Amino acid sequence: MLSYFKGAFLFTIVCLGLAVWLGWETTGSVVGTAGLLWIVIVLSILEVSLSFDNAVVNASVLKEMSPVWRQRFLTWGIAIAVFGMRIVFPLLIVAIAARLGPIEALKLAAGNPAEYERIITSAHVGIAGFGGAFLAMVGLKFFFDRDKDIHWIGLIERRLASLASVHAIEIGVVLLSLYGVSKLLPSEGEALTFIVAGIFGILAHLAVEAVNSLLEPDAHAIAGGAARSGLAGFLYLNLLDSAFSFDGVIGAFALSNNIFVIALGLGIGAMFVRSMTIMLVDKGTLAHYRYLEHGAFWAIIALAVVMLLSARFHIPEVITGVVGAVFIGLSLYGSARYNRRHPSDPVFGTLDDCSPVRPDGSELKS
Numbered sequence: 001m002l003s004y005f006k007g008a009f010l011f012t013i014v015c016l017g018l019a020v021w022l023g024w025e026t027t028g029s030v031v032g033t034a035g036l037l038w039i040v041i042v043l044s045i046l047e048v049s050l051s052f053d054n055a056v057v058n059a060s061v062l063k064e065m066s067p068v069w070r071q072r073f074l075t076w077g078i079a080i081a082v083f084g085m086r087i088v089f090p091l092l093i094v095a096i097a098a099r100l101g102p103i104e105a106l107k108l109a110a111g112n113p114a115e116y117e118r119i120i121t122s123a124h125v126g127i128a129g130f131g132g133a134f135l136a137m138v139g140l141k142f143f144f145d146r147d148k149d150i151h152w153i154g155l156i157e158r159r160l161a162s163l164a165s166v167h168a169i170e171i172g173v174v175l176l177s178l179y180g181v182s183k184l185l186p187s188e189g190e191a192l193t194f195i196v197a198g199i200f201g202i203l204a205h206l207a208v209e210a211v212n213s214l215l216e217p218d219a220h221a222i223a224g225g226a227a228r229s230g231l232a233g234f235l236y237l238n239l240l241d242s243a244f245s246f247d248g249v250i251g252a253f254a255l256s257n258n259i260f261v262i263a264l265g266l267g268i269g270a271m272f273v274r275s276m277t278i279m280l281v282d283k284g285t286l287a288h289y290r291y292l293e294h295g296a297f298w299a300i301i302a303l304a305v306v307m308l309l310s311a312r313f314h315i316p317e318v319i320t321g322v323v324g325a326v327f328i329g330l331s332l333y334g335s336a337r338y339n340r341r342h343p344s345d346p347v348f349g350t351l352d353d354c355s356p357v358r359p360d361g362s363e364l365k366s
Helices: 003-025 032-048 051-064 067-097 102-111 113-122 124-143 154-165 168-180 188-215 228-255 259-283 292-308 317-341
Strands: none
Touching: 003 032, 003 259, 032 102, 032 259, 032 317, 051 067, 051 228, 051 259, 051 292, 051 317, 067 113, 067 228, 067 259, 102 113, 102 259, 102 317, 113 124, 113 188, 124 154, 124 168, 124 188, 124 228, 154 259, 168 188, 168 292, 188 228, 228 259, 292 317
16 A cells, blocks of 8 residues: 555655755745745644545546556656746745746745735635635536446435536535635625636536547546546546645645645645555555545535635635545545445445345345
């Protein structure tokens, strides 16, 4: 198992070395360097703990991709995750919001981190709208599926699957959610920003599906609209990772407003999440724990709700992590319970079906 994380550990050593160098250069003291190093470690742990559902969803896409594209996701994808989402994306927000060039935005981040943090935080409404809408589309697409015949929470999931015959119902649900949250916002300007960003989040999800249809028109959609095609799947995974990262990048400012410290800490976490994803695929974990994927998508919907509501209310990151962990834990428990009661059944059923049975098929009294 440790072999899957060799790259992550090497990446961690390099990042921690850079953190020590950065801490000494900026503080000039052992205590200051140790404090900065501790922040990097905490950020990396938080990123891993809050992103397990992301790893499960990534695995559900990667299992349909060739080893070549899996490796590209692990190598090229980490560059996009660390440098794109943790450095370039925040700088792009600052550049647009403050009408600065990229070099000026970088100078602002390095020379005036407090102002940099203020600008990033002020853009949270738009980020919440885009990320929340995109994640909601991912989660709802998984459950609004007429061909879905394995249900974890049967009472709810069967009804959602039956509603899949209503064309584009997930778009309607997301649009209504955007409108409802926008009515809670204090100003019309924020409401408009939130709705427009949310619409672009929906369009981003549709764009990924369009790319998949062009590249592989006969492939079956998986993972809430994710693609089996190598390139389309790669684009989908990185866009999904970006949506997952929005709140993490913003929340990281609670520990540090240094863009390089945040990039090092969250980058380490992102590398471990990718290694965990590859391990889940190679070990066949999703096949053994059939409800694990369901739990991950319920966690995505919960994260989408939290992200949308965060445009109006302050919601601590720990809540997001706890909710996701609860769904993942319950889905693992449900899978393990079914495995024990149906040891010879290769296909898992629903929570409703988990009644104990004898080898001859007759039901046992509990």
